[in-house]
Amino acid sequence: MRHATWSAIHGNEAAMRLYRSYRHLPEPIRAPARWVVAPIWQTACALVRRRTGDEVLTGPFQGMKLHLSPVSSRHLLGYLLGTQELELHPIIEAVIQSGYRSVINVGVADGYYAIGFARRMPATHVIGFEGLPEHHEPFWRTARTNGVADRITMHGFCDIADLQKALAETNSRSLVLCDIEGGEKVLLDNEKIPELNHADILVETHDGLVAGCSKTLLQRFSETHDITSIYARPRAARDFPAKKLPVIAKWLPRTAVELMNERRTGVQEWLFMTSRQPANKEASS
Incomplete structure (x- = not known):
């Protein structure tokens, strides 16, 4: 989920009640629901995970195998991209x-x-x-x-x-x-x-x-x-490893930047x- 979407949900009481109800659903139901609600985001995340093979693409720890938690693998792809922090x-x-x-x-x-x-x-x-x-x-x-x-x-x-x-x-x-x-x-x-x-x-x-x-x-x-x-500082298109993920960089440029969003406040x-x-x-x- 995009950080802006989560912020909007978090700031709306009714939306948060709905989200909490969703969180109580079993994972076999939640997983396909994520694809229905956010197909572009889920596609981009899947492309990153497939292309990297759980290996950090760039940065000081390039080449490190990294088994992210389920939450990180959906929301903190910067670790695999090598752009985190x-x-x-x-x-x-x-x-x-x-x-x-x-x-x-x-x-x-x-x-x-x-x-x-x-x-x-x-x-x-x-x-x-x-x-x-x-x-x-x-x-x-x-x-x-x-x-x-x-x-x-x-x-x-x-x-x-x-x-x-x-x-x-x-x-x-x-x-x-x-x-x-x-x-x-x-x-x-x-x-x-x-x-x-x-x-x-x-x-x-x-x-x-x-x-x-x-x-x-x-x-x-x-x-x-x-x-x-x-x-x-905010992430920009120049930070994205475009040479290693050209499909995302070319066809989903806004999503490419959002994939590096570290979901911080302030x-x-x-x-x-x-x-x-x-x-x-x-x-x-």
């Missing part, structure tokens, strides 16, 4: 070249970053946290498909004690990658977790869900980190915070 691509490449021995990914979801980093950084161990158990089995299937399962450790929900333990067990400076829908305001607290002062942090902030996330993190880490703010911001302080064990060496 393309504003971060230069930072992702910098991270890959950095030589981190550990990446701690809080909020693994479908595994795009955890598995992507493991593929591109063969000397790195990835520690993942994902609070939704339904993501774990497909995550491990994807990790095995990409041949990186032996370099990933996976846990459930991450609290302050869990993150502190993960940081304390690393042997050198780590990257903390955090996307937890507003929970970052509580979790990334360098007074409670002083080890964060020695780590680099890439965090997606969610001011629309929890007010003051970005401001709070900027205040906490301004004395210990160099901080870069990155803001999302202005999305990320903070890339690089520590000015060496990791404890590096400092003592």
Whole structure:
């Protein structure tokens, strides 16, 4: 479904009641209903999935096999297109070249970053946290498909004690990658977790869900980190991998752009915070 369509439904009480009733229907009924209601959208999504073969087409994780959840495979095709969070691509490449021995990914979801980093950084161990158990089995299937399962450790929900333990067990400076829908305001607290002062942090902030996330993190880490703010921008036709999906680019240009829509509300911001302080064990060496 197009994001504009969903926004219209979400803003209409009667439409939301109808949508909730639809959600209670069994999947064998819902699946054909989606094709009746949105045939162009469903056709475009099917073309992307068929052309990619569950393999990321472009971007820093090009070539990675990715088994998306059913919801992501219908609404977040940017992962397979390689355009998801393309504003971060230069930072992702910098991270890959950095030589981190550990990446701690809080909020693994479908595994795009955890598995992507493991593929591109063969000397790195990835520690993942994902609070939704339904993501774990497909995550491990994807990790095995990409041949990186032996370099990933996976846990459930991450609290302050869990993150502190993960940081304390690393042997050198780590990257903390955090996307937890507003929970970052509580979790990334360098007074409670002083080890964060020695780590680099890439965090997606969610001011629309929890007010003051970005401001709070900027205040906490301004004395210990160099901080870069990155803001999302609307997708354009030039972002679409037209050479690899020429049919969609030529015949469904508006849908091509909509396929890259990341379904965000408000202005999305990320903070890339690089520590000015060496990791404890590096400092003592």
